[in-house]
Amino acid sequence: MIELEENTSLEELQRLPFWEKGEILVSSDPAGEGNMNLVLRVKTNRRSVILKQSKPYVRKYPQIAAPINRIEIEKTYYSLIETDKVLKGFSPKVLAYLPESHLLILEDLGLGSDFTFLYGGKNTLDPQILKGLADYLNALHGLQIESFPDNSVMKKLNHEHIFNFPFAVENGFDLDSIQQGLQEISMDYKREKELKEALTKLGDRYLSNGNTLLQGDFYPGSWLNVAGGLKIIDPEFGFLGDKEFDLGVLFAHFSLAHQHENLRKEFLKEYKHPFSAELLDQYQGVEILRRLIGIAQLPVSLSLSQKKSLLEKARNLVLRN
Ligand SMILES: Nc1ncnc2c1ncn2[C@@H]1O[C@H](COP(=O)(O)OP(=O)(O)OP(=O)(O)O)[C@@H](O)[C@H]1O
Ligand SMILES: [Mg+2]
Structure with a gap:
Protein backbone atom coordinates (compact mmCIF):
# COMPACT_ATOMS: atom_id res chain seq x y z
CA MET A 1 0.00 0.00 0.00
CA LEU A 109 -4.18 12.77 -22.53
CA GLY A 110 -2.00 15.87 -22.48
CA LEU A 111 -2.49 19.39 -21.24
CA GLY A 112 -5.81 20.92 -22.05
CA SER A 113 -8.81 22.39 -20.37
CA ASP A 114 -12.15 21.14 -19.26
CA PHE A 115 -15.31 22.95 -20.37
CA THR A 116 -16.20 24.71 -17.13
CA PHE A 117 -15.38 27.99 -18.90
CA LEU A 118 -18.83 27.61 -20.45
CA TYR A 119 -20.40 28.74 -17.17
CA GLY A 120 -19.04 32.19 -17.90
CA GLY A 121 -21.88 32.36 -20.40
CA LYS A 122 -19.80 33.96 -23.15
CA ASN A 123 -19.22 30.91 -25.33
CA THR A 124 -21.44 28.67 -27.38
CA LEU A 125 -20.55 25.02 -27.31
CA ASP A 126 -18.76 24.19 -30.54
CA PRO A 127 -20.97 22.03 -32.84
CA GLN A 128 -18.14 19.54 -33.26
CA ILE A 129 -17.94 19.11 -29.50
CA LEU A 130 -21.71 18.72 -29.27
CA LYS A 131 -21.50 16.03 -31.92
CA GLY A 132 -18.71 14.36 -29.94
CA LEU A 133 -20.84 14.34 -26.79
CA ALA A 134 -23.69 12.71 -28.73
CA ASP A 135 -21.33 10.17 -30.34
CA TYR A 136 -20.02 9.28 -26.90
CA LEU A 137 -23.44 8.79 -25.32
CA ASN A 138 -24.73 6.94 -28.38
CA ALA A 139 -21.92 4.45 -28.04
CA LEU A 140 -22.04 4.25 -24.25
CA HIS A 141 -25.80 3.87 -23.97
CA GLY A 142 -25.76 1.25 -26.72
CA LEU A 143 -23.33 -1.09 -24.96
CA GLN A 144 -24.63 -4.50 -24.01
CA ILE A 145 -23.35 -4.87 -20.48
CA GLU A 146 -23.43 -8.18 -18.67
CA SER A 147 -22.63 -6.75 -15.28
CA PHE A 148 -21.20 -3.70 -13.60
CA PRO A 149 -20.61 -2.99 -9.89
CA ASP A 150 -23.69 -1.34 -8.37
CA ASN A 151 -21.55 1.55 -7.08
CA SER A 152 -24.13 1.92 -4.33
CA VAL A 153 -22.02 3.86 -1.83
CA MET A 154 -21.05 6.51 -4.40
CA LYS A 155 -24.66 6.63 -5.55
CA LYS A 156 -25.84 7.16 -1.98
CA LEU A 157 -23.34 9.99 -1.58
CA ASN A 158 -24.53 11.55 -4.82
CA HIS A 159 -28.17 10.92 -3.94
CA GLU A 160 -27.72 12.86 -0.71
CA HIS A 161 -26.36 15.88 -2.57
CA ILE A 162 -28.80 15.74 -5.46
CA PHE A 163 -32.08 14.80 -3.86
CA ASN A 164 -31.86 15.52 -0.10
CA PHE A 165 -29.42 18.08 1.20
CA PRO A 166 -30.32 20.93 -1.20
CA PHE A 167 -33.97 20.65 -0.11
CA ALA A 168 -33.48 20.24 3.64
CA VAL A 169 -34.88 23.32 5.41
CA GLU A 170 -32.12 23.38 8.02
CA ASN A 171 -29.07 22.12 6.16
CA GLY A 172 -26.63 24.61 7.66
CA PHE A 173 -25.48 25.85 4.26
CA ASP A 174 -25.93 29.62 4.07
CA LEU A 175 -26.70 30.35 0.42
CA ASP A 176 -26.29 34.07 1.07
CA SER A 177 -22.58 33.33 1.27
CA ILE A 178 -22.86 32.39 -2.41
CA GLN A 179 -25.13 35.24 -3.41
CA GLN A 180 -27.03 37.63 -1.20
CA GLY A 181 -30.74 36.80 -1.34
CA LEU A 182 -30.33 33.23 -2.60
CA GLN A 183 -31.14 31.71 0.80
CA GLU A 184 -34.57 33.28 0.88
CA ILE A 185 -35.33 32.27 -2.70
CA SER A 186 -34.29 28.69 -1.95
CA MET A 187 -36.84 28.38 0.85
CA ASP A 188 -39.73 28.07 -1.62
CA TYR A 189 -38.20 24.86 -2.93
CA LYS A 190 -37.32 23.55 0.51
CA ARG A 191 -40.86 23.97 1.74
CA GLU A 192 -42.87 22.72 -1.23
CA LYS A 193 -44.41 19.37 -0.40
CA GLU A 194 -45.33 18.42 -3.95
CA LEU A 195 -41.82 19.06 -5.21
CA LYS A 196 -40.23 17.12 -2.37
CA GLU A 197 -42.51 14.14 -2.96
CA ALA A 198 -41.62 14.09 -6.65
CA LEU A 199 -37.94 14.27 -5.74
CA THR A 200 -38.20 11.40 -3.29
CA LYS A 201 -39.68 9.26 -6.03
CA LEU A 202 -37.07 10.32 -8.57
CA GLY A 203 -34.31 9.78 -6.01
CA ASP A 204 -35.48 6.21 -5.39
CA ARG A 205 -35.41 5.66 -9.08
CA TYR A 206 -31.83 6.99 -9.26
CA LEU A 207 -30.82 4.55 -6.52
CA SER A 208 -32.33 1.52 -8.26
CA ASN A 209 -30.54 -0.48 -10.94
CA GLY A 210 -31.09 -0.31 -14.69
CA ASN A 211 -29.54 -1.83 -17.79
CA THR A 212 -27.70 1.07 -19.40
CA LEU A 213 -24.13 1.93 -18.49
CA LEU A 214 -23.98 5.61 -17.54
CA GLN A 215 -21.01 7.92 -17.16
CA GLY A 216 -22.87 9.21 -14.12
CA ASP A 217 -21.41 12.73 -13.99
CA PHE A 218 -21.78 13.93 -17.57
CA TYR A 219 -21.10 17.64 -17.15
CA PRO A 220 -18.47 20.09 -18.49
CA GLY A 221 -16.01 19.24 -15.68
CA SER A 222 -15.79 15.67 -17.04
CA TRP A 223 -15.08 16.77 -20.62
CA LEU A 224 -11.53 17.57 -21.63
CA ASN A 225 -10.37 19.44 -24.68
CA VAL A 226 -6.87 18.31 -25.57
CA ALA A 227 -4.76 18.16 -28.72
CA GLY A 228 -6.36 14.81 -29.54
CA GLY A 229 -9.84 16.35 -29.41
CA LEU A 230 -12.68 15.81 -26.96
CA LYS A 231 -12.09 13.30 -24.16
CA ILE A 232 -14.44 12.15 -21.43
CA ILE A 233 -12.95 11.33 -18.03
CA ASP A 234 -13.82 10.71 -14.39
CA PRO A 235 -16.46 7.95 -14.51
CA GLU A 236 -16.34 7.29 -10.75
CA PHE A 237 -20.11 7.82 -10.48
CA GLY A 238 -20.78 5.33 -13.28
CA PHE A 239 -23.57 2.79 -12.83
CA LEU A 240 -26.26 0.85 -14.64
CA GLY A 241 -29.31 3.08 -14.68
CA ASP A 242 -31.62 5.32 -16.68
CA LYS A 243 -29.99 6.83 -19.78
CA GLU A 244 -32.17 9.86 -19.06
CA PHE A 245 -29.92 10.57 -16.09
CA ASP A 246 -26.86 11.28 -18.28
CA LEU A 247 -29.08 13.21 -20.71
CA GLY A 248 -30.78 15.21 -17.98
CA VAL A 249 -27.48 16.19 -16.39
CA LEU A 250 -26.17 17.27 -19.80
CA PHE A 251 -29.21 19.42 -20.53
CA ALA A 252 -29.17 20.96 -17.06
CA HIS A 253 -25.66 22.19 -17.68
CA PHE A 254 -26.71 23.70 -21.00
CA SER A 255 -29.06 25.90 -18.97
CA LEU A 256 -26.53 26.66 -16.26
CA ALA A 257 -24.08 27.72 -18.98
CA HIS A 258 -26.59 29.98 -20.78
CA GLN A 259 -26.60 27.82 -23.89
CA HIS A 260 -29.30 28.41 -26.46
CA GLU A 261 -32.40 26.19 -26.29
CA ASN A 262 -31.54 24.99 -29.82
CA LEU A 263 -28.56 23.07 -28.52
CA ARG A 264 -30.88 20.46 -27.05
CA LYS A 265 -32.57 20.00 -30.42
CA GLU A 266 -29.23 19.75 -32.16
CA PHE A 267 -28.08 17.17 -29.64
CA LEU A 268 -31.25 15.12 -29.96
CA LYS A 269 -30.90 15.07 -33.75
CA GLU A 270 -27.73 13.07 -33.18
CA TYR A 271 -28.80 11.00 -30.18
CA LYS A 272 -30.24 7.76 -31.43
CA HIS A 273 -31.62 5.82 -28.46
CA PRO A 274 -35.28 5.99 -27.44
CA PHE A 275 -35.84 7.74 -24.12
CA SER A 276 -38.59 9.11 -21.91
CA ALA A 277 -38.87 12.88 -22.33
CA GLU A 278 -40.59 13.07 -18.96
CA LEU A 279 -37.81 11.34 -17.09
CA LEU A 280 -35.19 13.41 -18.90
CA ASP A 281 -37.01 16.59 -17.83
CA GLN A 282 -37.15 15.45 -14.24
CA TYR A 283 -33.47 14.59 -14.00
CA GLN A 284 -32.66 17.84 -15.79
CA GLY A 285 -34.78 19.78 -13.31
CA VAL A 286 -33.25 18.32 -10.19
CA GLU A 287 -29.72 18.80 -11.50
CA ILE A 288 -30.40 22.51 -12.10
CA LEU A 289 -31.96 22.87 -8.66
CA ARG A 290 -29.17 21.15 -6.80
CA ARG A 291 -26.43 23.04 -8.63
CA LEU A 292 -28.06 26.34 -7.68
CA ILE A 293 -29.07 25.64 -4.08
CA GLY A 294 -26.96 22.62 -3.08
CA ILE A 295 -23.39 22.32 -1.94
CA ALA A 296 -21.86 21.43 -5.34
CA GLN A 297 -21.79 24.99 -6.63
CA LEU A 298 -20.40 25.93 -10.03
CA PRO A 299 -18.73 29.12 -11.26
CA VAL A 300 -21.97 30.23 -12.94
CA SER A 301 -22.45 33.85 -13.92
CA LEU A 302 -26.11 34.32 -13.17
CA SER A 303 -27.79 37.23 -11.44
CA LEU A 304 -30.16 36.54 -8.58
CA SER A 305 -33.18 37.07 -10.80
CA GLN A 306 -31.75 34.77 -13.48
CA LYS A 307 -31.26 32.11 -10.80
CA LYS A 308 -34.80 32.66 -9.63
CA SER A 309 -36.28 32.07 -13.05
CA LEU A 310 -34.02 29.08 -13.67
CA LEU A 311 -35.06 27.55 -10.35
CA GLU A 312 -38.69 28.02 -11.31
CA LYS A 313 -38.13 26.44 -14.69
CA ALA A 314 -36.32 23.53 -13.02
CA ARG A 315 -39.12 23.01 -10.53
CA ASN A 316 -41.60 22.84 -13.39
CA LEU A 317 -39.42 20.31 -15.17
CA VAL A 318 -39.48 18.06 -12.12
CA LEU A 319 -43.23 18.45 -11.71
CA ARG A 320 -43.88 18.35 -15.43
CA ASN A 321 -45.99 21.52 -15.24
N1 LIG B 1 -5.90 10.96 -18.26
C1 LIG B 1 -5.74 12.28 -18.08
N2 LIG B 1 -5.01 13.00 -18.97
C2 LIG B 1 -4.84 14.32 -18.81
N3 LIG B 1 -5.32 15.03 -17.78
C3 LIG B 1 -6.04 14.37 -16.86
C4 LIG B 1 -6.30 12.96 -16.96
N4 LIG B 1 -7.04 12.60 -15.90
C5 LIG B 1 -7.23 13.69 -15.16
N5 LIG B 1 -6.64 14.76 -15.72
C6 LIG B 1 -6.64 16.16 -15.20
O1 LIG B 1 -6.80 16.12 -13.80
C7 LIG B 1 -8.00 16.75 -13.40
C8 LIG B 1 -8.64 15.99 -12.25
O2 LIG B 1 -8.97 14.69 -12.69
P1 LIG B 1 -10.35 14.00 -12.29
O3 LIG B 1 -11.47 14.84 -12.73
O4 LIG B 1 -10.28 12.60 -12.79
O5 LIG B 1 -10.19 14.03 -10.70
P2 LIG B 1 -11.27 14.00 -9.52
O6 LIG B 1 -10.51 14.16 -8.26
O7 LIG B 1 -12.13 12.78 -9.64
O8 LIG B 1 -12.10 15.31 -9.81
P3 LIG B 1 -13.55 15.75 -9.25
O9 LIG B 1 -13.35 16.37 -7.94
O10 LIG B 1 -14.01 16.70 -10.30
O11 LIG B 1 -14.38 14.51 -9.18
C9 LIG B 1 -8.86 16.79 -14.66
O12 LIG B 1 -9.75 17.87 -14.66
C10 LIG B 1 -7.79 16.96 -15.74
O13 LIG B 1 -7.41 18.30 -15.86
MG1 LIG C 1 -14.20 12.84 -9.81
Whole structure:
Protein backbone atom coordinates (compact mmCIF):
# COMPACT_ATOMS: atom_id res chain seq x y z
CA MET A 1 0.00 0.00 0.00
CA ILE A 2 1.45 3.33 -1.05
CA GLU A 3 -0.24 6.45 0.25
CA LEU A 4 0.33 9.37 -2.13
CA GLU A 5 0.09 13.08 -1.47
CA GLU A 6 0.68 16.09 -3.66
CA ASN A 7 4.19 16.43 -2.27
CA THR A 8 5.19 12.77 -2.37
CA SER A 9 8.84 12.71 -3.39
CA LEU A 10 10.03 11.40 -6.74
CA GLU A 11 12.10 8.83 -4.86
CA GLU A 12 9.01 7.40 -3.29
CA LEU A 13 7.03 7.49 -6.53
CA GLN A 14 9.91 5.70 -8.22
CA ARG A 15 9.27 2.78 -5.86
CA LEU A 16 5.83 2.10 -7.33
CA PRO A 17 5.84 -1.35 -8.95
CA PHE A 18 5.01 0.06 -12.37
CA TRP A 19 7.93 1.73 -14.09
CA GLU A 20 9.88 0.14 -16.90
CA LYS A 21 13.50 -0.81 -16.47
CA GLY A 22 15.63 2.31 -16.86
CA GLU A 23 12.69 4.65 -16.53
CA ILE A 24 13.60 7.63 -14.37
CA LEU A 25 11.08 10.01 -12.83
CA VAL A 26 11.59 13.67 -13.66
CA SER A 27 8.66 15.56 -12.15
CA SER A 28 5.35 15.18 -10.36
CA ASP A 29 2.60 17.81 -10.22
CA PRO A 30 -1.14 18.00 -9.59
CA ALA A 31 -2.79 17.04 -12.89
CA GLY A 32 -5.52 19.66 -12.74
CA GLU A 33 -8.49 20.84 -10.75
CA GLY A 34 -10.07 18.01 -8.79
CA ASN A 35 -11.76 17.67 -5.43
CA MET A 36 -12.42 14.02 -4.89
CA ASN A 37 -9.14 12.23 -5.47
CA LEU A 38 -5.41 12.68 -5.65
CA VAL A 39 -4.50 13.12 -9.32
CA LEU A 40 -0.86 13.57 -10.32
CA ARG A 41 0.89 14.03 -13.63
CA VAL A 42 4.21 12.23 -13.42
CA LYS A 43 6.84 12.77 -16.08
CA THR A 44 9.68 10.37 -16.66
CA ASN A 45 12.60 10.29 -19.07
CA ARG A 46 10.27 8.39 -21.45
CA ARG A 47 6.68 9.52 -21.04
CA SER A 48 4.08 11.25 -18.96
CA VAL A 49 1.38 9.38 -17.05
CA ILE A 50 -1.52 10.19 -14.73
CA LEU A 51 -1.72 8.63 -11.26
CA LYS A 52 -5.17 8.71 -9.69
CA GLN A 53 -5.59 7.49 -6.12
CA SER A 54 -8.82 7.36 -4.16
CA LYS A 55 -8.88 7.94 -0.40
CA PRO A 56 -11.54 6.87 2.10
CA TYR A 57 -12.73 10.49 2.08
CA VAL A 58 -13.15 13.43 -0.31
CA ARG A 59 -9.58 14.72 -0.66
CA LYS A 60 -10.48 18.38 -0.48
CA TYR A 61 -12.95 17.88 2.38
CA PRO A 62 -11.47 15.09 4.52
CA GLN A 63 -14.42 15.27 6.92
CA ILE A 64 -16.67 13.85 4.17
CA ALA A 65 -16.32 10.07 3.91
CA ALA A 66 -16.28 8.52 0.45
CA PRO A 67 -15.86 4.90 -0.62
CA ILE A 68 -12.25 4.05 -1.33
CA ASN A 69 -13.20 1.45 -3.93
CA ARG A 70 -14.50 4.17 -6.28
CA ILE A 71 -11.25 3.92 -8.19
CA GLU A 72 -12.16 0.35 -9.02
CA ILE A 73 -15.34 1.66 -10.66
CA GLU A 74 -13.22 3.82 -12.96
CA LYS A 75 -10.95 0.92 -13.76
CA THR A 76 -13.93 -1.35 -14.53
CA TYR A 77 -15.62 1.35 -16.61
CA TYR A 78 -12.55 2.15 -18.70
CA SER A 79 -11.74 -1.53 -19.20
CA LEU A 80 -15.29 -2.20 -20.39
CA ILE A 81 -15.49 0.65 -22.85
CA GLU A 82 -12.00 -0.03 -24.23
CA THR A 83 -13.55 -2.75 -26.38
CA ASP A 84 -15.73 -0.19 -28.18
CA LYS A 85 -14.07 1.58 -31.11
CA VAL A 86 -15.88 4.89 -30.57
CA LEU A 87 -15.53 5.07 -26.80
CA LYS A 88 -11.90 4.08 -26.95
CA GLY A 89 -11.15 7.26 -28.89
CA PHE A 90 -12.66 9.40 -26.15
CA SER A 91 -10.90 7.76 -23.21
CA PRO A 92 -7.48 7.46 -21.60
CA LYS A 93 -5.93 4.01 -21.74
CA VAL A 94 -5.58 2.18 -18.46
CA LEU A 95 -1.86 1.51 -18.05
CA ALA A 96 -2.03 -0.24 -14.69
CA TYR A 97 -4.23 -0.75 -11.69
CA LEU A 98 -2.70 -1.34 -8.27
CA PRO A 99 -5.72 -2.39 -6.19
CA GLU A 100 -3.89 -2.60 -2.87
CA SER A 101 -2.93 1.08 -3.25
CA HIS A 102 -6.28 2.11 -4.78
CA LEU A 103 -4.24 3.53 -7.57
CA LEU A 104 -5.08 3.78 -11.25
CA ILE A 105 -2.37 4.68 -13.73
CA LEU A 106 -3.78 6.25 -16.88
CA GLU A 107 -2.48 7.46 -20.18
CA ASP A 108 -1.81 11.20 -20.02
CA LEU A 109 -4.18 12.77 -22.53
CA GLY A 110 -2.00 15.87 -22.48
CA LEU A 111 -2.49 19.39 -21.24
CA GLY A 112 -5.81 20.92 -22.05
CA SER A 113 -8.81 22.39 -20.37
CA ASP A 114 -12.15 21.14 -19.26
CA PHE A 115 -15.31 22.95 -20.37
CA THR A 116 -16.20 24.71 -17.13
CA PHE A 117 -15.38 27.99 -18.90
CA LEU A 118 -18.83 27.61 -20.45
CA TYR A 119 -20.40 28.74 -17.17
CA GLY A 120 -19.04 32.19 -17.90
CA GLY A 121 -21.88 32.36 -20.40
CA LYS A 122 -19.80 33.96 -23.15
CA ASN A 123 -19.22 30.91 -25.33
CA THR A 124 -21.44 28.67 -27.38
CA LEU A 125 -20.55 25.02 -27.31
CA ASP A 126 -18.76 24.19 -30.54
CA PRO A 127 -20.97 22.03 -32.84
CA GLN A 128 -18.14 19.54 -33.26
CA ILE A 129 -17.94 19.11 -29.50
CA LEU A 130 -21.71 18.72 -29.27
CA LYS A 131 -21.50 16.03 -31.92
CA GLY A 132 -18.71 14.36 -29.94
CA LEU A 133 -20.84 14.34 -26.79
CA ALA A 134 -23.69 12.71 -28.73
CA ASP A 135 -21.33 10.17 -30.34
CA TYR A 136 -20.02 9.28 -26.90
CA LEU A 137 -23.44 8.79 -25.32
CA ASN A 138 -24.73 6.94 -28.38
CA ALA A 139 -21.92 4.45 -28.04
CA LEU A 140 -22.04 4.25 -24.25
CA HIS A 141 -25.80 3.87 -23.97
CA GLY A 142 -25.76 1.25 -26.72
CA LEU A 143 -23.33 -1.09 -24.96
CA GLN A 144 -24.63 -4.50 -24.01
CA ILE A 145 -23.35 -4.87 -20.48
CA GLU A 146 -23.43 -8.18 -18.67
CA SER A 147 -22.63 -6.75 -15.28
CA PHE A 148 -21.20 -3.70 -13.60
CA PRO A 149 -20.61 -2.99 -9.89
CA ASP A 150 -23.69 -1.34 -8.37
CA ASN A 151 -21.55 1.55 -7.08
CA SER A 152 -24.13 1.92 -4.33
CA VAL A 153 -22.02 3.86 -1.83
CA MET A 154 -21.05 6.51 -4.40
CA LYS A 155 -24.66 6.63 -5.55
CA LYS A 156 -25.84 7.16 -1.98
CA LEU A 157 -23.34 9.99 -1.58
CA ASN A 158 -24.53 11.55 -4.82
CA HIS A 159 -28.17 10.92 -3.94
CA GLU A 160 -27.72 12.86 -0.71
CA HIS A 161 -26.36 15.88 -2.57
CA ILE A 162 -28.80 15.74 -5.46
CA PHE A 163 -32.08 14.80 -3.86
CA ASN A 164 -31.86 15.52 -0.10
CA PHE A 165 -29.42 18.08 1.20
CA PRO A 166 -30.32 20.93 -1.20
CA PHE A 167 -33.97 20.65 -0.11
CA ALA A 168 -33.48 20.24 3.64
CA VAL A 169 -34.88 23.32 5.41
CA GLU A 170 -32.12 23.38 8.02
CA ASN A 171 -29.07 22.12 6.16
CA GLY A 172 -26.63 24.61 7.66
CA PHE A 173 -25.48 25.85 4.26
CA ASP A 174 -25.93 29.62 4.07
CA LEU A 175 -26.70 30.35 0.42
CA ASP A 176 -26.29 34.07 1.07
CA SER A 177 -22.58 33.33 1.27
CA ILE A 178 -22.86 32.39 -2.41
CA GLN A 179 -25.13 35.24 -3.41
CA GLN A 180 -27.03 37.63 -1.20
CA GLY A 181 -30.74 36.80 -1.34
CA LEU A 182 -30.33 33.23 -2.60
CA GLN A 183 -31.14 31.71 0.80
CA GLU A 184 -34.57 33.28 0.88
CA ILE A 185 -35.33 32.27 -2.70
CA SER A 186 -34.29 28.69 -1.95
CA MET A 187 -36.84 28.38 0.85
CA ASP A 188 -39.73 28.07 -1.62
CA TYR A 189 -38.20 24.86 -2.93
CA LYS A 190 -37.32 23.55 0.51
CA ARG A 191 -40.86 23.97 1.74
CA GLU A 192 -42.87 22.72 -1.23
CA LYS A 193 -44.41 19.37 -0.40
CA GLU A 194 -45.33 18.42 -3.95
CA LEU A 195 -41.82 19.06 -5.21
CA LYS A 196 -40.23 17.12 -2.37
CA GLU A 197 -42.51 14.14 -2.96
CA ALA A 198 -41.62 14.09 -6.65
CA LEU A 199 -37.94 14.27 -5.74
CA THR A 200 -38.20 11.40 -3.29
CA LYS A 201 -39.68 9.26 -6.03
CA LEU A 202 -37.07 10.32 -8.57
CA GLY A 203 -34.31 9.78 -6.01
CA ASP A 204 -35.48 6.21 -5.39
CA ARG A 205 -35.41 5.66 -9.08
CA TYR A 206 -31.83 6.99 -9.26
CA LEU A 207 -30.82 4.55 -6.52
CA SER A 208 -32.33 1.52 -8.26
CA ASN A 209 -30.54 -0.48 -10.94
CA GLY A 210 -31.09 -0.31 -14.69
CA ASN A 211 -29.54 -1.83 -17.79
CA THR A 212 -27.70 1.07 -19.40
CA LEU A 213 -24.13 1.93 -18.49
CA LEU A 214 -23.98 5.61 -17.54
CA GLN A 215 -21.01 7.92 -17.16
CA GLY A 216 -22.87 9.21 -14.12
CA ASP A 217 -21.41 12.73 -13.99
CA PHE A 218 -21.78 13.93 -17.57
CA TYR A 219 -21.10 17.64 -17.15
CA PRO A 220 -18.47 20.09 -18.49
CA GLY A 221 -16.01 19.24 -15.68
CA SER A 222 -15.79 15.67 -17.04
CA TRP A 223 -15.08 16.77 -20.62
CA LEU A 224 -11.53 17.57 -21.63
CA ASN A 225 -10.37 19.44 -24.68
CA VAL A 226 -6.87 18.31 -25.57
CA ALA A 227 -4.76 18.16 -28.72
CA GLY A 228 -6.36 14.81 -29.54
CA GLY A 229 -9.84 16.35 -29.41
CA LEU A 230 -12.68 15.81 -26.96
CA LYS A 231 -12.09 13.30 -24.16
CA ILE A 232 -14.44 12.15 -21.43
CA ILE A 233 -12.95 11.33 -18.03
CA ASP A 234 -13.82 10.71 -14.39
CA PRO A 235 -16.46 7.95 -14.51
CA GLU A 236 -16.34 7.29 -10.75
CA PHE A 237 -20.11 7.82 -10.48
CA GLY A 238 -20.78 5.33 -13.28
CA PHE A 239 -23.57 2.79 -12.83
CA LEU A 240 -26.26 0.85 -14.64
CA GLY A 241 -29.31 3.08 -14.68
CA ASP A 242 -31.62 5.32 -16.68
CA LYS A 243 -29.99 6.83 -19.78
CA GLU A 244 -32.17 9.86 -19.06
CA PHE A 245 -29.92 10.57 -16.09
CA ASP A 246 -26.86 11.28 -18.28
CA LEU A 247 -29.08 13.21 -20.71
CA GLY A 248 -30.78 15.21 -17.98
CA VAL A 249 -27.48 16.19 -16.39
CA LEU A 250 -26.17 17.27 -19.80
CA PHE A 251 -29.21 19.42 -20.53
CA ALA A 252 -29.17 20.96 -17.06
CA HIS A 253 -25.66 22.19 -17.68
CA PHE A 254 -26.71 23.70 -21.00
CA SER A 255 -29.06 25.90 -18.97
CA LEU A 256 -26.53 26.66 -16.26
CA ALA A 257 -24.08 27.72 -18.98
CA HIS A 258 -26.59 29.98 -20.78
CA GLN A 259 -26.60 27.82 -23.89
CA HIS A 260 -29.30 28.41 -26.46
CA GLU A 261 -32.40 26.19 -26.29
CA ASN A 262 -31.54 24.99 -29.82
CA LEU A 263 -28.56 23.07 -28.52
CA ARG A 264 -30.88 20.46 -27.05
CA LYS A 265 -32.57 20.00 -30.42
CA GLU A 266 -29.23 19.75 -32.16
CA PHE A 267 -28.08 17.17 -29.64
CA LEU A 268 -31.25 15.12 -29.96
CA LYS A 269 -30.90 15.07 -33.75
CA GLU A 270 -27.73 13.07 -33.18
CA TYR A 271 -28.80 11.00 -30.18
CA LYS A 272 -30.24 7.76 -31.43
CA HIS A 273 -31.62 5.82 -28.46
CA PRO A 274 -35.28 5.99 -27.44
CA PHE A 275 -35.84 7.74 -24.12
CA SER A 276 -38.59 9.11 -21.91
CA ALA A 277 -38.87 12.88 -22.33
CA GLU A 278 -40.59 13.07 -18.96
CA LEU A 279 -37.81 11.34 -17.09
CA LEU A 280 -35.19 13.41 -18.90
CA ASP A 281 -37.01 16.59 -17.83
CA GLN A 282 -37.15 15.45 -14.24
CA TYR A 283 -33.47 14.59 -14.00
CA GLN A 284 -32.66 17.84 -15.79
CA GLY A 285 -34.78 19.78 -13.31
CA VAL A 286 -33.25 18.32 -10.19
CA GLU A 287 -29.72 18.80 -11.50
CA ILE A 288 -30.40 22.51 -12.10
CA LEU A 289 -31.96 22.87 -8.66
CA ARG A 290 -29.17 21.15 -6.80
CA ARG A 291 -26.43 23.04 -8.63
CA LEU A 292 -28.06 26.34 -7.68
CA ILE A 293 -29.07 25.64 -4.08
CA GLY A 294 -26.96 22.62 -3.08
CA ILE A 295 -23.39 22.32 -1.94
CA ALA A 296 -21.86 21.43 -5.34
CA GLN A 297 -21.79 24.99 -6.63
CA LEU A 298 -20.40 25.93 -10.03
CA PRO A 299 -18.73 29.12 -11.26
CA VAL A 300 -21.97 30.23 -12.94
CA SER A 301 -22.45 33.85 -13.92
CA LEU A 302 -26.11 34.32 -13.17
CA SER A 303 -27.79 37.23 -11.44
CA LEU A 304 -30.16 36.54 -8.58
CA SER A 305 -33.18 37.07 -10.80
CA GLN A 306 -31.75 34.77 -13.48
CA LYS A 307 -31.26 32.11 -10.80
CA LYS A 308 -34.80 32.66 -9.63
CA SER A 309 -36.28 32.07 -13.05
CA LEU A 310 -34.02 29.08 -13.67
CA LEU A 311 -35.06 27.55 -10.35
CA GLU A 312 -38.69 28.02 -11.31
CA LYS A 313 -38.13 26.44 -14.69
CA ALA A 314 -36.32 23.53 -13.02
CA ARG A 315 -39.12 23.01 -10.53
CA ASN A 316 -41.60 22.84 -13.39
CA LEU A 317 -39.42 20.31 -15.17
CA VAL A 318 -39.48 18.06 -12.12
CA LEU A 319 -43.23 18.45 -11.71
CA ARG A 320 -43.88 18.35 -15.43
CA ASN A 321 -45.99 21.52 -15.24
N1 LIG B 1 -5.90 10.96 -18.26
C1 LIG B 1 -5.74 12.28 -18.08
N2 LIG B 1 -5.01 13.00 -18.97
C2 LIG B 1 -4.84 14.32 -18.81
N3 LIG B 1 -5.32 15.03 -17.78
C3 LIG B 1 -6.04 14.37 -16.86
C4 LIG B 1 -6.30 12.96 -16.96
N4 LIG B 1 -7.04 12.60 -15.90
C5 LIG B 1 -7.23 13.69 -15.16
N5 LIG B 1 -6.64 14.76 -15.72
C6 LIG B 1 -6.64 16.16 -15.20
O1 LIG B 1 -6.80 16.12 -13.80
C7 LIG B 1 -8.00 16.75 -13.40
C8 LIG B 1 -8.64 15.99 -12.25
O2 LIG B 1 -8.97 14.69 -12.69
P1 LIG B 1 -10.35 14.00 -12.29
O3 LIG B 1 -11.47 14.84 -12.73
O4 LIG B 1 -10.28 12.60 -12.79
O5 LIG B 1 -10.19 14.03 -10.70
P2 LIG B 1 -11.27 14.00 -9.52
O6 LIG B 1 -10.51 14.16 -8.26
O7 LIG B 1 -12.13 12.78 -9.64
O8 LIG B 1 -12.10 15.31 -9.81
P3 LIG B 1 -13.55 15.75 -9.25
O9 LIG B 1 -13.35 16.37 -7.94
O10 LIG B 1 -14.01 16.70 -10.30
O11 LIG B 1 -14.38 14.51 -9.18
C9 LIG B 1 -8.86 16.79 -14.66
O12 LIG B 1 -9.75 17.87 -14.66
C10 LIG B 1 -7.79 16.96 -15.74
O13 LIG B 1 -7.41 18.30 -15.86
MG1 LIG C 1 -14.20 12.84 -9.81
